[in-house]
Amino acid sequence: MSTRFHCLEDFRTEARSRLPRLMFDFIDGAAGSEYAACKNIETLDRIRLLPRVLVNVAERSLKKTFLGKEWGLPFGIAPMGMCDLAWAGTDKALAKAAVQHNIPLCHSIAASSSLEVTLDRARVNAWFQLYVGASLERAWEHVKRAQDAGYEVLILTVDVPQVAQRIRDLRNGFKVPFRTGPRQFLDFAQHPRWVLETLMAGVPRTANFDDTNPAALYGTASNGFIREETRGKVDWTFLQQLRDRWTGKLIVKGVLAPQDASRIQEAGADAIYVSNHGGRQLDSAPPAVTQLPLIREAVGTDYPLLFDSGIRNGESVVKALALGADFVMLGRPFLFASGAYGERGVMRLVELLTDEVSLTLAQLGCKSVEELERNMIIEN
Template identity: 35%
Template structure:
């Protein structure tokens, strides 16, 4: 029996991809990807708490072939994980959202596009044959919200994800020390960092400077970088409360998911509103440092809300075993952001393919080892 990876055996883990990506990405771009709020304790906590989740193998159980496929919102996916939304993906690696969207379609897993990513709704719809999800940063003006929803309906977006965990922007010390702003400024320091990463620089020249492609129709032509930053602050500095989610539920005819839920109060409000699912997330530790890890939030919420809607998770997962741990704790599905960006940063156009294949191989090995034929069987292996 061989567990050799299909693509690049030199990079059999997310950690290997991360090391390679750090050597290929400019420091300001890598720091933007890595950075967490304040002292980054919750970034560490998200990853560390997964390590304490243990599974019990049952070696004498009758074995069948592992089938990792799952049904979610009327679609059968090849594995119980997908690609989480990441802002400014094209800054970290040119054309990153396009690379990952195409890989997601090829491997039949969901890809979530962020409002503040660097490819447009329409571009990703073409690349994924409309098999994509969209994460909405709720704008202050309802007219802008309504137009974005119209565009999503026009391209038959599968699932709308409303982000609720950014009532204010996190204080990320790495970005402050680096002088990194949204969008990034053209500084001498950033230019020098880019010059030391020639592959990134050449690919960026070919692709063009990244921009908020989905939001371009709402920006004044000729807007310079300083004005663009003000536009973003003025447009998306609004808090999302239950009434705003309820209004979207009334407007959106498709599947609706709320991302950023970690408390019983919010989980209950989501049930009352009638959403189709929640993603337990703390924004990868980028918004609050004094919060609990997502796996701890999952273990609290799954008992009471598993029967009300689909419960998914992101933030902190770094491997196939972590996906298995999340499912064993009751999650219906898992999403990962940074690992896929490491993959693209390390391997460019092949990074999406490799990272998906790698995670599938890791998850399959865990399921074979604990003798689980299907992902939904994993809770029976959890050591409580």
């Protein structure tokens, strides 16, 4: 295993040099001035943990029970569309890591692999994530397809009524329809290895849609995936209908308001996924971590909560768990790891986070992640 990567920033730096700017910025970027994305990380960094001593912590367990299953680690892989843009084979590498480490992998409806292929690769570790686009009919088709394929967990993402303005993407020309003008051509020419490997693997497409236009990274045909189309039709009625139809576990992702959390809980969702989409949607949104304890308070101690947005190391995983999350997800870090070093990078990232969580537990006098509590956080 490579020892070149000692923290997330090592992966990010390497990915920045290996990826065309268009792709790196698509992953790294966020909405507007990117204030929300920065604040997610900064707020987590500023939270202080209180070390405890004289507890025998020679043996520590990172196993975590969530939604009726025991997981190998308390963190997993957030849903992300078009992961193979980070590096050819990323979806496959993520599935491999999910199985090897027994962690959940959220398969985005906008993924580069089909939902059936991901399920085949990651089996019970794969969860299906749904966006509701302009056609409700098509959303129901995807729900049925996921159910028929055998998915046991569905995540309904509700914080993208419309894709936000991401300034870097606009400047770089990352938009629908995707075109290679002189600017993008120069960018690709400066990153021949990414281009070669991507072309050899086949230009990434949104495989859950009938995207038959090979020149487009995002489908523009009427039956393809249209990134810019409205996703604003998803509402309380849809949630209730989905709850009635989906027989597996149902998670609602992208929740920040305690009032919404209570209503989603009442609607019968099995879990809530607290997130501000990594700052990619509302630049003025609060850091997701500041909403976490408020939502925990609103839904009570036993209701399952997931968390993401801004997690960049094991200490932050521990902080989120102590603040009320039952499980923690990471987005961009997995794409940086793959962009930097492919499958080995993804494996190294999981190893790094595992070590960091374990070391943090030891410092806090905990033998298990199940022992983490709010009083381990220093309030100031």
